[in-house]
Amino acid sequence: EAEVAQSPRYKITEKSQAVAFWCDPISGHATLYWYRQILGQGPELLVQFQDESVVDDSQLPKDRFSAERLKGVDSTLKIQPAELGDSAMYLCASSPRRDRGLNEQYFGPGTRLTVT
Amino acid sequence: GQNIDQPTEMTATEGAIVQINCTYQTSGFNGLFWYQQHAGEAPTFLSYNVLDGLEEKGRFSSFLSRSKGYSYLLLKELQMKDSASYLCAVIPGGSARQLTFGSGTQLTVLP
Numbered sequence: 001e002a003e004v005a006q007s008p009r010y011k012i013t014e015k016s017q018a019v020a021f022w023c024d025p026i027s028g029h030a031t032l033y034w035y036r037q038i039l040g041q042g043p044e045l046l047v048q049f050q051d052e053s054v055v056d057d058s059q060l061p062k063d064r065f066s067a068e069r070l071k072g073v074d075s076t077l078k079i080q081p082a083e084l085g086d087s088a089m090y091l092c093a094s095s096p097r098r099d100r101g102l103n104e105q106y107f108g109p110g111t112r113l114t115v116t
Numbered sequence: 117g118q119n120i121d122q123p124t125e126m127t128a129t130e131g132a133i134v135q136i137n138c139t140y141q142t143s144g145f146n147g148l149f150w151y152q153q154h155a156g157e158a159p160t161f162l163s164y165n166v167l168d169g170l171e172e173k174g175r176f177s178s179f180l181s182r183s184k185g186y187s188y189l190l191l192k193e194l195q196m197k198d199s200a201s202y203l204c205a206v207i208p209g210g211s212a213r214q215l216t217f218g219s220g221t222q223l224t225v226l227p
Binding site for chain 2 (some may be wrong): 029033034040041042043044045048054091101104105106107108110112
């Protein structure tokens with residue numbers, strides 16, 4: 001069964017350092033999402049890509065976060081510099097290109113980031 | 117803005133039935149999802165409702181009333197492995213078809 005891949009699974013970094021997370025969506029899925037989930041809360045959308053283009057990055061703190069999906073396949077999310085409040089689970093999800101109906105998002109295993 | 121409310125915690129006994137409620141206020145509506153998330157793991161899809169009524173899938177059922185902005189997830193014959201967080205998520209209006217998640221309901225199943 002096809003899955004969304006993410007790496008690393010866990011990352012511990014010191015504040016002010018740079019971190020990067022990688023996501024490989026399910027083959028053929030046009031839409032890719034990055035979410036941040038703080039413990040005890042639901043996932044919060046950071047950025048949405050349709051192929052290689054950004055559809056929505058309104059919730060992405062652009063002073064320190066960046067995301068790219070250069071060839072419309074895999075994607076990288078970067079934080080520079082990391083802050084203590086960035087400690088969270090970073091989830092990647094992908095979905096097929098559908099304009100209506102069930103457009104189920106498939107989630108990767110996530111990257112657990114701890115900033116010390 | 118978008119607002120999705122669900123209880124923070126619920127407890128039930130193995131073999132019992134539990135209903136997890138979700139109310140939403142969004143600008144437009146294009147569907148409602150329920151996801152299950154075990155601690156430290158990614159959310160997994162449970163159900164999707166876009167029309168009013170009940171969708172049944174094995175031990176899990178989901179109900180939607182669009183006029184009331186209300187949904188519930190019904191879990192029957194509870195098992196210990198059902199202990200998890202249950203996330204209600206809505207696709208508001210617009211073409212981006214993004215999910216807006218509630219904070220989740222942590223369900224604990226007791227023996």
